[in-house]
Amino acid sequence: xxxxxQKPSRDICQRGTSLTIQCQVDSQVTMMFWxxxxxxxxxxxxxxxxxxxxxxxxxxxxIDKFPISRPNLTFSTLTVSNMSPEDSSIYLCSVDQGExxxxxxxxxxxx
Amino acid sequence: xxxxxxxxxxxxxxxxxxxxxxxxxSNSASDYFIWYKQExxxxxxxxxxxxxxxxxxxxxxVTVLLNKTVKHLSLQIAAxxxxxxxxxxxxxxxxSGNTPLVFGKGTRLSVIA
Numbered sequence: 001x002x003x004x005x006q007k008p009s010r011d012i013c014q015r016g017t018s019l020t021i022q023c024q025v026d027s028q029v030t031m032m033f034w035x036x037x038x039x040x041x042x043x044x045x046x047x048x049x050x051x052x053x054x055x056x057x058x059x060x061x062x063i064d065k066f067p068i069s070r071p072n073l074t075f076s077t078l079t080v081s082n083m084s085p086e087d088s089s090i091y092l093c094s095v096d097q098g099e100x101x102x103x104x105x106x107x108x109x110x111x
Numbered sequence: 112x113x114x115x116x117x118x119x120x121x122x123x124x125x126x127x128x129x130x131x132x133x134x135x136x137s138n139s140a141s142d143y144f145i146w147y148k149q150e151x152x153x154x155x156x157x158x159x160x161x162x163x164x165x166x167x168x169x170x171x172x173v174t175v176l177l178n179k180t181v182k183h184l185s186l187q188i189a190a191x192x193x194x195x196x197x198x199x200x201x202x203x204x205x206x207s208g209n210t211p212l213v214f215g216k217g218t219r220l221s222v223i224a
Contacts, residue, residue, distance in 0.1 A: 004154075031209045040119055042200055043155070043214040092154050096209050100145070100202075102154035 002027055002095050006103035013083055013110050020079045021106045023093035028073035034066070037090040037105070046091075049076045083110045119198060121219045130188040134201030134215045139182060141203035145212070146175060146186045149198045158186070158199075188220075196222045 003026040013019050023032060031050050035043040046066055047055040055068040069077045080087050090105040124130045136144065142163035147155035161168045161175045161184075168175050174187040184201050198219050202212040 033211045042217045043212075045211045045213075048211055094212075099157050099160065100212055101157075104152075104154045107152070 002029070002097050002101040004093060004095065004101055004103040006093060006106055008106055009104060010107040011109070013108065015084050015110055017083055018079055018081045019083065019108060020077050021091055021093075023076045023078070023103055025074045025095055027097070029095040029097065030073070031096065032070065032076045033094040033096075033100075034068065034076075034078045035092045035094060035102075037092060039088070043092065046078070080108065083108075085110045119217050119219045121221060123221045123223060124191050126193060126222055126224050127190055130186075130191045130195070130220055132186045132188075132199050132218045132220065134184040134186075134218075136182050136184055136201065136203045136213075136215065138203060138213065139179075141205060141213075143204055144175070144177060144184050145202045146173075146184075147200045147202060147214075148195075149200065149217075151197075155200060191220075191222050193222045193224055196220055 005024045007022045031048055033048055034046040036046050037043045045058050046061045047057045047068055049055045049068050049070040051070045051073050065081050067079045088110045090107050092102050092105045094100050094102045145160040146158040148158050149155045159170045159173050159175050161177050166177050172189045176185045188195055198217050200217045201215040204210045204212050
């Protein structure tokens with residue numbers, strides 16, 4: 001199994017600012033996945049982060065808004081840029097090691 | 112019944128009764144299905160999975176049923192307990208590893224003591 005640590009666990013941010021979320025895995029993984037969970041909704045994939053290449057974004061998500069870094073096989077960051085209240089969500093990272101494991105999520109509130 | 116907007120469908124059951132949570136999946140090419148439990152303030156937690164070459168799989172107090180003909184998945188929880196109260200999501204992918212999951216809408220299970 002994989003243990004995933006996400007930081008911060010929650011934050012309240014002013015609109016127009018940016019927040020970087022960190023995801024650390026206790027083992028090396030090829031791909032890391034970033035999901036968004038809006039209030040009362042299911043999880044939606046934002047992008048897939050592969051070490052050594054640019055992240056692959058899903059429809060409706062763009063790199064300028066959600067830049068992702070993947071500097072090594074155990075770490076990734078997701079930045080939520082120029083935030084608005086509509087960005088208030090839980091953001092989760094995930095890895096697949098036979099089964100998908102998730103971090104505990106970052107609960108973001110934009111005011 | 113199902114609500115729209117910000118409200119998840121809710122299933123309320125008495126403690127000790129059996130719960131059945133249903134999910135319709137979208138991709139007929141999916142061959143791997145998982146049920147997750149998400150408690151408040153936590154990430155999704157794996158419950159049970161099933162591959163498309165099976166139609167039933169049992170775990171401890173939980174059973175997953177897969178009907179590929181109608182693209183339907185269900186989770187049965189036996190002798191539901193207050194600790195089972197959570198939101199339950201089904202998820203699917205092509206099961207080849209390192210592919211992202213596509214999640215269903217979710218159902219909130221509320222156990223009445």
